Amino acid sequence: MTTVPILVFQIAAVVAVILIAFFILRGGGARHQAIQRILLVLFVVGAAVSVFFPQLLTWLARLVGIGRGTDLLLYVLVIAFLGFAASTYRRSRQLEGQITELSRQIALLGAKKPPSDDRGV
Amino acid sequence: MWETGQMPRTWVVIPMYNEGRVIEDVVAEVRRTFPYVVCVDDGSSDESAEAAGAAGAVVVRHPINMGQGAALQTGFDYALSDPAMTEVVTFDADGQHQVADAVGMVQKLRDEDLDVVIGSRFLDERTEVARLRKVILKTAAVYTRWTSGMALTDAHNGLRAIDRGLLQRLRLRQNRMAHASELVDQIGAARVKWAEYPTHIIYSEYSKAKGQSLLNSVNILFELIFR
Numbered sequence: 001m002t003t004v005p006i007l008v009f010q011i012a013a014v015v016a017v018i019l020i021a022f023f024i025l026r027g028g029g030a031r032h033q034a035i036q037r038i039l040l041v042l043f044v045v046g047a048a049v050s051v052f053f054p055q056l057l058t059w060l061a062r063l064v065g066i067g068r069g070t071d072l073l074l075y076v077l078v079i080a081f082l083g084f085a086a087s088t089y090r091r092s093r094q095l096e097g098q099i100t101e102l103s104r105q106i107a108l109l110g111a112k113k114p115p116s117d118d119r120g121v
Numbered sequence: 122m123w124e125t126g127q128m129p130r131t132w133v134v135i136p137m138y139n140e141g142r143v144i145e146d147v148v149a150e151v152r153r154t155f156p157y158v159v160c161v162d163d164g165s166s167d168e169s170a171e172a173a174g175a176a177g178a179v180v181v182r183h184p185i186n187m188g189q190g191a192a193l194q195t196g197f198d199y200a201l202s203d204p205a206m207t208e209v210v211t212f213d214a215d216g217q218h219q220v221a222d223a224v225g226m227v228q229k230l231r232d233e234d235l236d237v238v239i240g241s242r243f244l245d246e247r248t249e250v251a252r253l254r255k256v257i258l259k260t261a262a263v264y265t266r267w268t269s270g271m272a273l274t275d276a277h278n279g280l281r282a283i284d285r286g287l288l289q290r291l292r293l294r295q296n297r298m299a300h301a302s303e304l305v306d307q308i309g310a311a312r313v314k315w316a317e318y319p320t321h322i323i324y325s326e327y328s329k330a331k332g333q334s335l336l337n338s339v340n341i342l343f344e345l346i347f348r
Binding site (some may be wrong): 096097099102103104106107108110111112113114116 | 157161179180181182183184185187191193195198199201202203205206294296
């Protein structure tokens with residue numbers, strides 16, 4: 001039966017997504033960026049190779065228990081997209097934090113200094 | 122605690138965003154008891170800043186809208202820039218909090234030498250809370266107990282009194298509404314002396330319209346998980 005290996009792959013894919021989202025992307029900094037770029041290069045090379053040797057993709061798909069190469073491509077694409085979404089989210093949170101700190105300093109610079117006497121503001 | 126011989130000075134921190142209709146009355150009411158009020162204007166597009174200033178508050182203006190958590194932290198930074206500040210009170214701009222409650226909380230903070238007093242609308246029967254809101258707030262309290270180890274009855278009450286020493290150790294990074302849980306987490310991690318205080322929250326038509334949609338609890342949860 002082919003349905004059981006597909007289920008195995010699906011579970012593996014979901015686990016991979018969760019791992020990507022929580023561990024690699026939380027690592028941060030240059031290491032995280034390097035891993036992301038390696039994955040991107042691998043993906044590009046894989047995509048280019050599959051254009052010339054489509055049977056290679058099908059062979060790989062059979063190896064992990066998926067019927068067709070296009071299905072494998074789709075799954076990998078979904079995982080890659082979720083990884084991208086997670087890393088973009090993380091990056092935008094980072095930027096938000098920096099903008100907040102900048103705006104806060106601007107706000108505090110423009111404010112009246114606290115009064116030094118006891119008569120209130 | 123303050124140094125001996127020095128007058129205690131409470132700063133009331135009021136984050137506000139487009140509260141022009143009510144903020145002047147709220148600030149005036151607060152200032153009858155607490156003369157030191159800082160309103161953090163979170164990029165309002167109405168006349169909130171002018172109204173708060175007219176009522177005698179110090180106004181710190183965010184150039185852009187960033188959220189209530191960001192505004193609170195800015196207010197904390199401002200209060201900390203005053204060396205005479207002994208504690209802060211966080212107070213909502215929409216007038217749903219009672220100044221009398223704030224007074225009681227500061228009194229409790231000083232009398233019992235606590236680090237923080239947190240308001241709770243569930244310690245007595247005064248506050249009428251809609252059933253669904255109550256369920257969500259109770260769930261949030263359980264979640265907070267689980268993450269922070271603090272057995273709070275109300276995790277999302279905007280009325281708090283925080284001692285200077287603890288304030289220096291807090292740093293809110295959740296810009297939006299998840300800051301309430303974040304604040305409790307940081308207080309829990311600091312292992313300080315805390316207490317709850319029964320507060321009466323009045324849900325006026327205005328505060329209901331301005332208040333959070335219950336759906337926002339989904340956003341809060343998301344922001345807490347994917348911080």
